[in-house]
Amino acid sequence: MAARQHTLLVVDDEVDVLESLRHLFHRQYRVLTAGSGREAVELLQRNEVHLILSDQRMPGMTGDVFLGHARRLQPDAIRMLFTGYADIQAVINAVNEGYIFRYILKPWDAVELEGIVRQAAEQYELIAERNRLITELQAAKANLERANQELTEAGQLKSAFIEVASHEFNTPITLLLGLSELLRLLDPLRATQERELIERISASARQLAKLVANTLTLMRKDDFRRTLQRRPVDLGSILREVAEKVLPFVHARKLRFTVDLADDLGTFEIDPEKIADVIVNLLTNAIKFTPDEGEIALMARLDGPDAAVIRVTDRGIGVEPKALAQFFQPFFTQFNPSHHSSGDFGFNKRGLGLGLSIVKQFVELHGGVVSAESTVGGGTEVAIKLPRHPLMPQDGQACPPESELAAPPREVG
Numbered sequence: 001m002a003a004r005q006h007t008l009l010v011v012d013d014e015v016d017v018l019e020s021l022r023h024l025f026h027r028q029y030r031v032l033t034a035g036s037g038r039e040a041v042e043l044l045q046r047n048e049v050h051l052i053l054s055d056q057r058m059p060g061m062t063g064d065v066f067l068g069h070a071r072r073l074q075p076d077a078i079r080m081l082f083t084g085y086a087d088i089q090a091v092i093n094a095v096n097e098g099y100i101f102r103y104i105l106k107p108w109d110a111v112e113l114e115g116i117v118r119q120a121a122e123q124y125e126l127i128a129e130r131n132r133l134i135t136e137l138q139a140a141k142a143n144l145e146r147a148n149q150e151l152t153e154a155g156q157l158k159s160a161f162i163e164v165a166s167h168e169f170n171t172p173i174t175l176l177l178g179l180s181e182l183l184r185l186l187d188p189l190r191a192t193q194e195r196e197l198i199e200r201i202s203a204s205a206r207q208l209a210k211l212v213a214n215t216l217t218l219m220r221k222d223d224f225r226r227t228l229q230r231r232p233v234d235l236g237s238i239l240r241e242v243a244e245k246v247l248p249f250v251h252a253r254k255l256r257f258t259v260d261l262a263d264d265l266g267t268f269e270i271d272p273e274k275i276a277d278v279i280v281n282l283l284t285n286a287i288k289f290t291p292d293e294g295e296i297a298l299m300a301r302l303d304g305p306d307a308a309v310i311r312v313t314d315r316g317i318g319v320e321p322k323a324l325a326q327f328f329q330p331f332f333t334q335f336n337p338s339h340h341s342s343g344d345f346g347f348n349k350r351g352l353g354l355g356l357s358i359v360k361q362f363v364e365l366h367g368g369v370v371s372a373e374s375t376v377g378g379g380t381e382v383a384i385k386l387p388r389h390p391l392m393p394q395d396g397q398a399c400p401p402e403s404e405l406a407a408p409p410r411e412v413g
Helices: 015-025 037-046 063-073 088-098 110-186 192-219 221-227 235-252 272-288 355-365
Strands: 007-011 030-034 051-055 078-083 102-105 231-234 256-261 267-270 295-302 307-314 369-375 379-387
Touching: 007 015, 007 037, 015 030, 015 110, 030 037, 037 051, 037 063, 051 063, 051 110, 063 078, 078 110, 102 110, 110 192, 231 235, 235 256, 235 267, 235 272, 235 295, 267 272, 272 295, 272 307, 272 355, 272 379, 355 369, 355 379
Parallel strands: 007 030, 007 051, 051 078, 078 102, 256 295
Antiparallel strands: 231 267, 295 307, 307 379, 369 379
16 A cells, blocks of 8 residues: 655745745645644644644744643644744643643754654554554454354254254154054054054154254254263263163174273263263264174273273275264265165265264263274274373363373284
């Protein structure tokens, strides 16, 4: 941007002084001249002025009085006073009323006066830049307040939607499950084909209930912090209970399931239900993406005295490197419509892709970190590093995850 040409207003009742100063400054500045304070006020009312150089002793209106008017008319202009008299009271008045930048005694030195006016111009630019920054800051503040208000309103709308959606989705699902169970109980001796149809209706309703629950859980992720219920629990016991829960599906797929938990894991201050959900989701994925008669494993070891690393490994189809970058994003499925299914544990059948996102949310809520490694055709390993104690004293507050897992990946034999 080109440098500004400043406008300099010179006020003096002596014509020779005005002409001399106009000649001195006309190359660097746009120079306006006035022979009296009243004339100068009229010029200020019609022109934007950046610098003002006024004599003190003038008929009708003295310099200090004029500069007081100038401050009210154009407060950002830099004001200077020169006088041929040692009139200290005039200087005091000019300082108090006119907020002058400098005062100069007559007769002036031309080089010195040019330097003073140049400094005044620099001062004006500093003030102008400050005012510009203040304006931008105020605009940014207003935009931020408006954005915060919109976020608040959006959050309220989201909460209301979740509550309505939860009711509207779960009510018909509950009825469907209840009615299918009633049909089964009304005639236990139904024909095989009818029993299979009723079971398929019931299974589909249960699957729909799970998808709705996962979706609403993900939408409520901002509320996870308030619902975290830590208590001291034996980590090994939690992991063994989860392993037992998935055994029927492991057996149905004829998988080899290795559970290798260190005996010294001990007590962790965690929300056991959420950690159990994490491991169930990971084992479910391992089962689904491992061919029949394949291998999966659940392992846990201490990583120092105050953390454990839990690993869920499979020898399944693996994930491509590009897809691995979105592994924990909502709705990640490495989606192929030919593989989508309502079933939970059929080989290579995919749901909505919410489980891994919930895993990440729950682990980070505990102050932990989760990562994944995978090889196409060679399987996938998901590792969780979980701290033994909360990293923040307040219960229910999220903790920043550690930057990386300290322990290297372990191979499953």
